[in-house]
Amino acid sequence: xxxxxxxxxxxxxxxxxxxxxxxxxxxxxxxxxxxxxxxxxxxxxxxxxxxxxxxxxxxxxxxxxxxxxxxxxxxxxxxxxxxxxxxxxxxxxxxxxxxxxxxxxxxxxxxxxxxxxxxxxxxxx
Amino acid sequence: xxxxxxxxxxxxxxxxxxxxxxxxxxxxxxxxxxxxxxxxxxxxxxxxxxxxxxxxxxxxxxxxxxxxxxxxxxxxxxxxxxxxxxxxxxxxxxxxxxxxxxxxxxxxxxxxxxxxxxxxxxxxxxxxxxxxxxxxxxxxxxxxxxxxxxxxxxxxxxxxxxxxxxxxxxxxxxxxxxxxxxxxxxxxxxxxxxxx
Amino acid sequence: xxxxxxxxxxxxxxxxxxxxxxxxxxxxxxxxxxxxxxxxxxxxxxxxxxxxxxxxxxxxxxxxxxxxxxxxxxxxxxxxxxxxxxxxxxxxxxxxxxxxxxxxxxxxxxxxxxxxxxxxxxxxxxxxxxxxxxxxxxxxxxxxxxxxxxxxxxxxxxxxxxxxxxxxxxxxxxxxxxxxxxxxxxxxxxxxxxxxxxxxxxxxxxxxxxxxxxxxxxxxxxxxxxxxxxxxxxxxxxxxxxxxxxxxxxxxxxxxxxxxxxxxxxxxxxxxxxxxxxxxxxxxxxxxxxxxxxxxxxxxxxxxxxxxxxxxxxxxxxxxxxxxxxxxxxxxxxxxxxxxxxxxxxxxxxxxxxxxxxxxxxxxxxxxxxxxxxxxxxxxxxxxxxxxxxxxxxxxxxxxxxxxxxxxxxxxxxxxxxxxxxxxxxxxxxxxxxxxxxxxxxxxxxxxxxxxxxxxxxxxxxxxxxxxxxxxxxxxxxxxxxxxxxxxxxxxxxxxxxxxxxxxxxxxxxxxxxxxxxxxxxxxxxxxxxxxxxxxxxxxxxxxxxxxxxxxxxxxxxxxxxxxxxxxxxxxxxxxxxxxxxxxxxxxxxxxxx
Numbered sequence: 063x064x065x066x067x068x069x070x071x072x073x074x075x076x077x078x079x080x081x082x083x084x085x086x087x088x089x090x091x092x093x094x095x096x097x098x099x100x101x102x103x104x105x106x107x108x109x110x111x112x113x114x115x116x117x118x119x120x121x122x123x124x125x126x127x128x129x130x131x132x133x134x135x136x137x138x139x140x141x142x143x144x145x146x147x148x149x150x151x152x153x154x155x156x157x158x159x160x161x162x163x164x165x166x167x168x169x170x171x172x173x174x175x176x177x178x179x180x181x182x183x184x185x186x187x
Numbered sequence: 188x189x190x191x192x193x194x195x196x197x198x199x200x201x202x203x204x205x206x207x208x209x210x211x212x213x214x215x216x217x218x219x220x221x222x223x224x225x226x227x228x229x230x231x232x233x234x235x236x237x238x239x240x241x242x243x244x245x246x247x248x249x250x251x252x253x254x255x256x257x258x259x260x261x262x263x264x265x266x267x268x269x270x271x272x273x274x275x276x277x278x279x280x281x282x283x284x285x286x287x288x289x290x291x292x293x294x295x296x297x298x299x300x301x302x303x304x305x306x307x308x309x310x311x312x313x314x315x316x317x318x319x320x321x322x323x324x325x326x327x328x329x330x331x332x333x334x335x336x337x338x339x340x341x342x343x344x345x346x347x348x349x350x351x352x353x354x355x356x357x358x359x360x361x362x363x364x365x366x367x368x369x370x371x372x373x374x375x376x377x378x379x380x381x382x383x
Numbered sequence: 384x385x386x387x388x389x390x391x392x393x394x395x396x397x398x399x400x401x402x403x404x405x406x407x408x409x410x411x412x413x414x415x416x417x418x419x420x421x422x423x424x425x426x427x428x429x430x431x432x433x434x435x436x437x438x439x440x441x442x443x444x445x446x447x448x449x450x451x452x453x454x455x456x457x458x459x460x461x462x463x464x465x466x467x468x469x470x471x472x473x474x475x476x477x478x479x480x481x482x483x484x485x486x487x488x489x490x491x492x493x494x495x496x497x498x499x500x501x502x503x504x505x506x507x508x509x510x511x512x513x514x515x516x517x518x519x520x521x522x523x524x525x526x527x528x529x530x531x532x533x534x535x536x537x538x539x540x541x542x543x544x545x546x547x548x549x550x551x552x553x554x555x556x557x558x559x560x561x562x563x564x565x566x567x568x569x570x571x572x573x574x575x576x577x578x579x580x581x582x583x584x585x586x587x588x589x590x591x592x593x594x595x596x597x598x599x600x601x602x603x604x605x606x607x608x609x610x611x612x613x614x615x616x617x618x619x620x621x622x623x624x625x626x627x628x629x630x631x632x633x634x635x636x637x638x639x640x641x642x643x644x645x646x647x648x649x650x651x652x653x654x655x656x657x658x659x660x661x662x663x664x665x666x667x668x669x670x671x672x673x674x675x676x677x678x679x680x681x682x683x684x685x686x687x688x689x690x691x692x693x694x695x696x697x698x699x700x701x702x703x704x705x706x707x708x709x710x711x712x713x714x715x716x717x718x719x720x721x722x723x724x725x726x727x728x729x730x731x732x733x734x735x736x737x738x739x740x741x742x743x744x745x746x747x748x749x750x751x752x753x754x755x756x757x758x759x760x761x762x763x764x765x766x767x768x769x770x771x772x773x774x775x776x777x778x779x780x781x782x783x784x785x786x787x788x789x790x791x792x793x794x795x796x797x798x799x800x801x802x803x804x805x806x807x808x809x810x811x812x813x814x815x816x817x818x819x820x821x822x823x824x825x826x827x828x829x830x831x832x833x834x835x836x837x838x839x840x841x842x843x844x845x846x847x848x849x850x851x852x853x854x855x856x857x858x859x860x861x862x863x864x865x866x867x868x869x870x871x872x873x874x875x876x877x878x879x880x881x882x883x884x885x886x887x888x889x890x891x892x893x894x895x896x897x898x899x900x901x902x903x904x905x906x907x908x909x910x911x912x913x914x915x916x917x918x919x920x921x922x923x924x925x926x927x928x929x930x931x932x933x934x935x936x937x938x939x940x941x942x943x944x945x946x947x948x949x950x951x952x953x954x955x956x957x958x959x960x961x962x963x964x965x966x967x968x969x970x971x972x973x974x975x976x977x
Contacts, residue, residue: 317626
């Protein structure tokens with residue numbers, strides 16, 4: 063255990079708590095501002111990253127954690143990032159001339175029926 | 188030969204065993220929820236239309252749940268602090284508050300789900316609701332797991348405080364790390380599902 | 384033991400069910416994994432032997448055992464295509480997740496690793512026990528699935544959507560079973576990593592670890608980080624099947640001419656990406672422990688240090704990292720663009736390099752060695768060219784252009800079986816012969832070992848080499864008649880007969896092993912020392928079998944893992960914990976627990 067955890071500084075937990083509550087309010091308010099989807103996602107994720115960093119660093123004591131933990135988490139983070147990037151890349155990179163056909167979603171009115179009809183897996187005659 | 192480093196850390200890694208164990212488990216949980224988030228991304232970029240979260244979900248309730256979980260994180264870490272201060276009574280109070288807040292979260296979620304079901308909105312209704320129910324459902328499953336573990340520590344588990352207080356303190360710290368992670372996932376879930 | 388403070392449980396006081404059934408001792412758990420894994424390897428082999436009848440003699444009733452199957456699977460003893468598909472899907476699933484992983488990772492890592500690092504047990508013994516029983520539950524779910532209406536899962540071990548989503552009930556059992564198996568591996572892997580980092584003996588630095596420990600450590604990291612996305616995917620597919628969501632179901636899908644009543648909008652490729660994100664690292668999970676075992680057996684039986692230990696360590700770590708970014712070489716034919724295909728092709732080519740380094744280092748190690756050709760060494764030596772063939776045949780599959788032709792043909796089946804069957808399984812056999820004396824105090828019989836090895840080697844090649852030929856001819860995989868309906872396959876159908884007979888004879892060749900294994904447990908030649916193979920690593924410096932807690936006091940390691948034939952030493956091997964010459968022995972050096 064680190065020096066910090068031997069004598070935990072309780073005040074910092076309350077500061078972090080207050081900050082988290084404030085940022086929650088900020089997130090909700092920010093969502094009302096119409097800036098388009100790309101910027102909206104960026105702002106929301108930016109705030110979420112700050113909040114989660116606060117939780118991780120102070121509540122989970124990550125800020126004073128040992129190197130092995132950092133390396134493990136960095137590996138998970140790197141592979142996760144690789145997953146995101148490669149999934150998205152593979153979606154957008156198509157053979158020349160190919161394009162997606164996006165159809166309108168089926169109307170929701172149809173769906174109260176399946177909720178009553180199906181009792182098991184999709185029926186295959 | 189006794190099992191070393193259960194209570195005191197090993198010199199070169201600086202960790203006691205369970206600390207490494209829980210972070211490894213959380214690394215796997217990061218990959219689990221990360222895979223679900225990447226599914227969300229693919230579903231959304233491939234969708235013809237995608238509702239804005241605030242149009243179909245109850246933002247005030249979601250925000251309330253966010254506040255509930257953050258508060259439970261604070262009470263959880265305070266329960267660990269109480270043990271460090273050798274205050275068993277305060278520990279029990281803080282842990283009980285954590286559990287109650289977690290149950291409160293589940294109540295709010297149950298209310299949200301039943302409201303959706305009564306409007307004939309189910310996971311099968313659309314890919315948006317499919318990922319909404321799955322992500323929040325799996326998260327709620329993890330919340331219940333935390334409730335079970337914390338309840339065990341609040342009642343039968345406290346016996347260890349009499350025989351091996353340092354080890355018990357470590358256990359609460361490790362349980363806390365798990366609990367904060369559950370909060371952390373929600374911190375991402377809330378804006379992604381409810382606001383965007 | 385892990386009990387708090389001083390209250391040791393004298394193992395002689397534990398009741399039978401706590402000592403042997405719900406044990407938290409890593410050695411017992413390792414043996415449990417071993418027996419369970421061997422049972423499933425045998426069961427999975429039986430599944431494919433049944434398939435091979437259909438491939439060699441399509442539409443002929445299966446002799447002798449055909450009458451035990453009911454009309455839903457083999458009416459009149461003739462295999463239905465649906466049943467063939469079930470056999471195929473379950474053969475793959477069971478061999479990979481219930482056979483190889485429990486033996487290569489579960490059994491060997493549990494029995495050997497704590498001993499090799501000088502630990503009293505795994506870091507989390509009760510979690511270890513839970514991992515084993517989760518495996519058992521998963522296995523039971525998989526076995527039960529054969530008896531549900533519609534039979535076991537029949538959409539391939541890869542369970543691609545949308546077929547798997549609309550498939551029969553057995554697929555739901557597959558998904559649930561996989562959830563248990565994934566959890567089992569996850570928790571086991573956490574234990575391995577924590578044990579290796581936290582419980583190494585004094586003086587056992589990372590570069591003094593036996594290569595077996597390195598390979599299992601990397602394997603554990605793969606399991607921890609790669610398995611969860613498959614768990615996520617299984618949850619999503621379960622939602623698709625049970626809650627009728629459309630994660631993997633595209634719009635406008637017709638099944639048997641009828642539109643499905645689902646929302647649609649899902650992505651079939653999402654399943655493939657999530658599945659292969661795990662399943663590619665999974666194949667490294669299958670091979671890395673085998674490389675670890677082979678390294679130990681070779682080092683011990685050449686009586687000299689391994690050549691290129693450092694290169695092997697760096698290579699195995701590099702393989703671990705790279706294995707996460709090669710997965711879409713299983714998806715070249717899904718309509719990915721050239722840029723992303725080129726990316727995955729590049730990473731796939733790069734990952735072959737460290738594998739070659741490891742294989743080359745093991746080959747070069749043989750040069751100048753004083754080689755003992757006992758049974759475990761024969762299997763370990765055979766691993767090298769067999770894995771070599773497997774690896775080389777992977778190259779045209781990893782390149783996107785030839786893969787256009789070879790994808791989904793028997794070439795693929797031949798490739799991966801070469802790596803796993805005469806590759807990994809031979810390594811597992813080597814491990815069994817090698818570590819049997821440590822676990823039981825008896826040696827397995829050498830003559831029966833030779834009787835096991837030589838026919839196995841011949842018949843393994845008899846099964847899988849013709850697959851390369853069939854694959855190059857374009858014979859597709861997963862065809863229940865072995866390609867009989869296709870003109871381009873006609874000239875190669877005779878090979879099916881040869882392959883099937885090789886498979887059945889391979890089964891007969893395992894009989895000496897089964898007799899040897901069980902017989903030696905009771906009547907094998909007792910070893911006269913704790914270290915009958917004169918090995919250097921720590922597991923051989925304990926009593927046989929090691930007692931509860933393994934070591935009385937923590938051993939101290941003074942040197943690397945392969946100090947064989949050290950010039951000037953009195954014996955041709957120096958164990959890792961032998962104090963340096965001239966140093967006084969610490970009091971009470973009897974390190975092991977009796």
